[in-house]
Each structure stands twice: as structure tokens, then as C-alpha cells.
Amino acid sequence: MIAMDLMHHSSCFLLPTIPLQRRPSLTYALLVLNQNLPRFTPLLWNHAQLHLCADGGANRLYDEMPLFFPQEDASDVRRRYKPDVIKGDMDSIRREVLEFYASLGTEIVDKSHDQDTTDLHKCVTYIRDSASGLDKSNQLCVLVVGALGGRFDQEMGNLNVICRFSSMRIVLLSNDSLIHLLPRTYCHEIHIQTSVEGPHCGLIPIGTPSKSSTTTGLQWDLNNTAMEFGGLVSTSNIVKEEKVTVQSDCDLLWTISIKKL
Amino acid sequence: MDLMHHSSTFLLPTIPLHHRPSLTYALVVLNQTLPRFAPLLWKHAQLRLCADGGANRVFDEMPLLFPEEDASDVRRRYKPDVINGDMDSIRKEVLDFYRSLGTKIIDKSHDQDTTDLHKCITYIWDFAPDANKSSLCILVAGALGGRYDHEMGNLNVLYCFSSLRIVLLSDDSLIYLLPRTHHHEIHIQTSVEGPHCGLIPIGVPSRSSTTTGLQWNLNDSIPDYSFLLSLAAKL
Numbered sequence: 157m158i159a160m161d162l163m164h165h166s167s168c169f170l171l172p173t174i175p176l177q178r179r180p181s182l183t184y185a186l187l188v189l190n191q192n193l194p195r196f197t198p199l200l201w202n203h204a205q206l207h208l209c210a211d212g213g214a215n216r217l218y219d220e221m222p223l224f225f226p227q228e229d230a231s232d233v234r235r236r237y238k239p240d241v242i243k244g245d246m247d248s249i250r251r252e253v254l255e256f257y258a259s260l261g262t263e264i265v266d267k268s269h270d271q272d273t274t275d276l277h278k279c280v281t282y283i284r285d286s287a288s289g290l291d292k293s294n295q296l297c298v299l300v301v302g303a304l305g306g307r308f309d310q311e312m313g314n315l316n317v318i319c320r321f322s323s324m325r326i327v328l329l330s331n332d333s334l335i336h337l338l339p340r341t342y343c344h345e346i347h348i349q350t351s352v353e354g355p356h357c358g359l360i361p362i363g364t365p366s367k368s369s370t371t372t373g374l375q376w377d378l379n380n381t382a383m384e385f386g387g388l389v390s391t392s393n394i395v396k397e398e399k400v401t402v403q404s405d406c407d408l409l410w411t412i413s414i415k416k417l
Numbered sequence: 418m419d420l421m422h423h424s425s426t427f428l429l430p431t432i433p434l435h436h437r438p439s440l441t442y443a444l445v446v447l448n449q450t451l452p453r454f455a456p457l458l459w460k461h462a463q464l465r466l467c468a469d470g471g472a473n474r475v476f477d478e479m480p481l482l483f484p485e486e487d488a489s490d491v492r493r494r495y496k497p498d499v500i501n502g503d504m505d506s507i508r509k510e511v512l513d514f515y516r517s518l519g520t521k522i523i524d525k526s527h528d529q530d531t532t533d534l535h536k537c538i539t540y541i542w543d544f545a546p547d548a549n550k551s552s553l554c555i556l557v558a559g560a561l562g563g564r565y566d567h568e569m570g571n572l573n574v575l576y577c578f579s580s581l582r583i584v585l586l587s588d589d590s591l592i593y594l595l596p597r598t599h600h601h602e603i604h605i606q607t608s609v610e611g612p613h614c615g616l617i618p619i620g621v622p623s624r625s626s627t628t629t630g631l632q633w634n635l636n637d638s639i640p641d642y643s644f645l646l647s648l649a650a651k652l
Contacts, residue, residue: 384621386579411565
């Protein structure tokens, strides 16, 4: 067995407050794509230092954030949840939404000339390369809502972005699940936050077949087990311990269910 | 290589008589919100199965698609032939209702090794006489969205049964496998699908693939691996 560096994962961004001594200490960026906002979006917003909308994601923020705070005035909610940046090819954002946020000082980055990359791709590149105001002394973690569900080709395009940016921590979240990559260059420790996630989980050899994967902490652990589409793909697995470890010869996608609180 | 034809005629109100290939449809309903065209798929299918909690969906949601009709009449009309699965999601009153109408109940609760979709496909595979398998097409509603590990497990079923035509459908998209063993012709039904589409080499990288008819065609040689085709649903 080759000695590899350890990579830690933990869904503390789903907790009301992130414990101070939490290792690793991460800086969060939140990216909103154009699907219904998951119910915990305000929570993710609180944890994030940078808030971006990809194009029509701004419509979602404008229309749906007030619905989470029905007792408050809609304009107050919209002002409080003002994105720092709206980026993308601008073919979905409504004119009045664009003007509203522009008037509040949101930076508008128009990439309508670029038809070669998805909105998610553009935003991840922006966060990685250009975003100011981020505490880059900590490791960066990009939380993305609205990347799953909807048109299947878009969902796959979004999956491809996290595979291409495999050296970045990018978590795709929906009401039901979260997913992120486990790069093959590390041994992984996943610290399960049982109050907010699980028990249903899966490990998916998304890009290439895996000749050997090994886990601990699952109901059906893998033990030098081969996985591939057309054969075994670990889905409908169950988290058994508070710490799950994964080691594999290829990049795997980790997915875990999010509890309906 | 042999040519394989594909066409989403199951999304049309009536399937043209001369349409080639002539297919027999089976419908499998999984446990997600029914797509708005579920009654249309039901009409085209000769065999209708619910996987476990899919029966709850048919019971609860079919009447909503016919709001001007009496709910019990709709439920009787849209009675599944089979309910198959591990039975941990189906409600007792739903199970009793369909059982009393003659639906065949297949309890597979002892089998925890395969997904509900896998169980249903296996049932259809065993049920269809050998001669009919190449003209069989299984339409699946409710396989996309929801829990992500379920969605991936359902995609894997397409690969495990790569010699069967299986189409996964949601309100937004349909997807099916293009096995590498064939050249493929996809006849686009522009009234009901597109224009957005995609070709996804899921699980295995493809060294080379070639297409025609797309805005951005792939131009290489023969495809090495199986692809998923994704088409946006327009209904």
C-alpha cells in the first residue's frame, strides 16, 4: 500500500455554527445556479465569505429567498441576501433582477461571448483566479446549489466541472443529497455529521472503472473491490460509523443524503 | 457495425403505424413525482409496473393529472399490472387497493443486493419471451432527481442491461444508452424533444466518437465505449 497524504472532509457547512477547532479550517464560497433553492440556502449563505450567482441563479435568489422568511418584508430579505457577483452568459437573468442587484453594488461579469464553457465552469474559474475578498490563507471550498436535477445534460456538464477541477474542493448540493469528488491522489477521511446527513450514501467511479477501492465505516465496505458502470457501483450504502475512510485507484464521487429537518 | 435506430415516438399522442422499428413498450414507475406526460406513456405501454413506492405516486398523482374526473375512476383506469420491489415504501392502503383490483404483487424484500429498478427490469426480462426482447423498450419514470445515489444506481442499470432498450424520463429530459456495438441513428421528434442534448461517456472515457446533425459535432473515428444520450423533453 502506497503511503498517501490524508484529506479530511466534513459537512460542517450544514451545521448552524461551524465549530472553531474544526480541521481543516476552510473558507467557503457559495454559488447559486438556476434551480429551486434548497431549504438550507440561508445557512450556506451565512457560512460563505463570497456569494455568486450564475446568470439565472440571480432570479432564484430574488424570487425565492423571501419565501424562506415569510414574516419579513421581501425587499429587506433581498437586500440582506445580495450576491457579491453575478456572472455568466446572461441569457436567463431577468432585466429587473439584474438592475436591482446592480443598483445595490453587485459586480456584474458578463460572459455572453463565451459559449464554450458552462456557467458553473465560468464561476469556478472566477472564484479560483480572480475573486478578491476571500481569505486565501485557508483552503477554499466552493458550495454549489442548483447543479443537480433539471436538464440531465446540464447536470452532467456540472459533474464534469468538478472532475476537471479535481484539485479544488467543490460540493454540489440539492435538497436530497450532496456530492463531491474524492481524488485518487489522497486517502480520505469523511467525518459524518449525523445530525444533518446520512445514512444513505454511495461511491461512484464516475470517470473510469476502479480496479481497487477500500473503505471503512460503511454497511457494505469495499475491500480492494473493483467498481465500474455495468458492474458494481456502490449505491444505497449506509454510513455505519462517524468516520468513513476511502482509498481508491481512481477518482470517486462521494454522495450522502441530507436529512429533512 | 449494425445500425440501431432510436426515436422518441412514445412521447407522441399516437405512434405512426409504419414507424420503424416497431416496439413493444413497458412502463416502470419509480418513487418520484410523476412527469406530466405519464398518462401518455401509460397509454403506449403494454405492461405497467410500479417499483414499490412508485405505486404511491400512481395512486396519489394520477388523479391530479385529471382534476375534472373522479379520483377512484382514475385510479381504477391506471391500475398497474405488477408492483415489484422490497415493499419498504409502499403504503398499506395503496398495496391493498391495487391488490384488490388484481395487480400482481411481487415482494422482494429479502433481496437487498439490487435496486428496485433492477428488480423490475429483471422481471420484465424474465417475463418477455426471447423473440420479443429486441423489440422491447422499457420506459422508466422517476429514475432521475431525488437522492443522488439512487440516480447513479439507476444509470448503472442501463449499463448492466446494455442489450435492452431502456429510457429514463423526467419532466426535463430523457436518457438512454448508445451501446458501442452499434452505429446509431436518432430520429428527433422536434414537436416533443430538443433542442438541447448531450452525449455522456459515463464511467469510461471514450477515446473517439463521431456525430452528425448536432450544432457541435464530434469528429473522430468509431466510438470505443457506450454513451448516454440525453435529450431535453419539450412537452
